[in-house]
Amino acid sequence: MALKDHNTLKGLAFLSPWLIGFVAFMALPIGLSFYYSLSVYPLYDEPAYVGADNYAQLLWEPDGSGGYGDALFWKSLKNTGYFALLSLPAMMIVSLGLALLLNTRVAGLSIYRTIIFLPSIIPIMAAAMVFLLFADSQDGVLNAMLAKIGIDGPDWLGSEAMAMPSLALLSVWGVGHTVVIYLAGLQDVPASLYEAAEIDGAGAWSKLWHVTLPCISPVIFFNLIIAIIGTVQYFLQPYVITNGGPSESTYVLTMYLYDKAFQYHEFGYASAMAWIMFVIILVLTGLAFWTSKRWVHYQGE
Amino acid sequence: MATEAGDNATLKRKAHQGRPVSLMRKTVIHALLLGVCLVFMAPFAWMISTSLKPKDQLMAPSPTLVPQQCEAQIDGAWVAVDREADDLDITCLLVRPVGTSYSQVILPDMLHEGYELLQTVDATPDRPWAKVRERLPGGEFGELRVVPVSELRYRAVPQWSNYKEVVRHDQMKFPLFMRNTLVIAALGVIGSLFGSSLAAYAFAKIKFRGRGVLFVVMLSTMMIPFPVLMVPMFSMFKWMGENQLGTWLGTFKPLWVPMWFGSAFNIFLLRQFFKTIPNELSEAARIDGCSELGIFLRIVLPLSRPALAVVALFTFMWVWNDFLGPLIYLQNQEQYTLVLGLQAYQSQHTGAEWHYLMATSVLIVLPIVVLFFIAQRTFIEGIATTGMKG
Structure with a gap:
């Protein structure tokens, strides 16, 4: 018992920096944020408790023109959802596909891998800048190249229909990070399983479906969770590239939150939005965990 | 997720041991990967290319990957010039308002005593003329001149000075x-x-x-x-x-x-x-x-x-x-x-x-x-x- 207490002290001593940080920069802010979300809090005044008013205004109060809640909030939420619908499946499929291609035995793999990986580590700001130039409807090289093969390229960033798909396209460019994680997972699939499948007469598709995918399902799951958390917070690219436009078609949840907090200084309202975002992440990851029992297989369990 | 104690954190580099990949399949894999890599590299190439272009080439009607520099013959010597976006395709005049030190392009019927005629530009849609300015050291430009487009030449000259200017830029510190x-x-x-x-x-x-x-x-x-x-x-x-x-x-x-x-x-x-x-x-x-x-x-x-x-x-x-x-x-x-x-x-x-x-x-x-x-x-x-x- 004495040894245990001693260990507890030692453990807590080593853990103390993290514990202090956790309280100061996580627990306290989260508590404050929840309190703010129930308050009217103009930045240069004290927060005043108002109950669920912010949530009501955001979600269900009639807005006077036939709708409920804050129309711009719903729009930004819808935009984030739209972006997620476009980019999540594209990223998951492209990254897995590339990892499968890279997990073959052909020459020059390390060069391919490096090239595919590079865009994912460069500063997103630089990627955003080059994409702005690249996809410009008049001066952009993308449309110039399309014109050469006789295609009249769309207004990638300037039209309501194309702006969000263009941003999703950019996110696929940065998929290399996920590819590397998949690749590591693929390389851990026991060769004996493939051999066994081959003896059973399995073809390439059958091996992919019955051996590869089940074996790397924990990695798929991990990547999915990370992607969900990142996508709900999506901010930099629409902020820099389209500034939420045209006509707010790329105005995402975090942009509205940022504007409310740091342009209009409505900290209470922004905090309520942050909590809704938090709950969305919790629900989505919870859903992923809940369904994971059916499709994620852990080896050796 | 499952975490096994004592599991080595390093990535084991081993491709899975299947049958040797057939030539047909190898070709398809290479083609796909090459295509993807081209697409993935294109923005980098464009980023580097644009960073080495002179300003007048940024919005050139048909963009080139290799940074080009526009040059014109001025007083018998080839010099680097900045070409303005709008070419001239009708007859007009290059004039200098009397008493000033700059030049401008006007339509023939606008000529009056206030202008000193420098050059008549007999441009047509088939034979357009370009408005150019000589590039001087220190980021300055010379006065406006007109040159037939056919007498311009383009050379692949990367503008390394862009980098120097960026580092010394007074706004982009x-x-x-x-x-x-x-x-x-x-x-x-x-x-x-x-x-x-x-x-x-x-x-x-x-x-x-x-x-x-x-x-x-x-x-x-x-x-x-x-x-x-x-x-x-x-x-x-x-x-x-x-x-x-x-x-x-x-x-x-x-x-x-x-x-x-x-x-x-x-x-x-x-x-x-x-x-x-x-x-x-x-x-x-x-x-x-x-x-x-x-x-x-x-x-x-x-x-x-x-x-x-x-x-x-x-x-x-x-x-x-x-x-x-x-x-x-x-x-x-x-x-x-x-x-x-x-x-x-x-x-x-x-x-x-x-x-x-x-x-x-x-x-x-x-x-x-x-x-x-x-x-x-x-x-x-x-x-x-x-x-x-x-």
């Missing part, structure tokens, strides 16, 4: 922003090595009550989105400033101090590595009278250099890339980081200054790419580890 970024990155890297390794050691090597619960709490902080924290943290820092508890807003502190307390991602990564170090080593040291801190400092840390390198690398890149943090906490331009400075410059010069924007982007990307090539294994293994044992 590159050296200052670089210094700011490096200061924050250095403090952040040292801090996260300190805070994360201490916590990781507790989670990996010390058995104490509540460890499991605390570990789960620690991991779950990864799910907390920064947008949730940024509003209360801003108001906390503001409150501290108002109550003489230290000025945080408008300083680098909000960007690096929190890192000294460790972050979930880094703690997790280090813990995975620490667990692979055999306990026999620390037991032996303990028998020799070594304290827990001594074991941590003298045995575990030196053995964990690869994992510490991953943490240092990722933290550096995180600071280098971070945008929302500096956007919120930094209040005057003197403190901007590179990424924030680039964005500020871009938003003030919409569209026109692509050569400078791309040169700056290249300068921001370059250190990361260099780091990547120096530490490629560290990168790949670090990322693979987080995914595998996540």
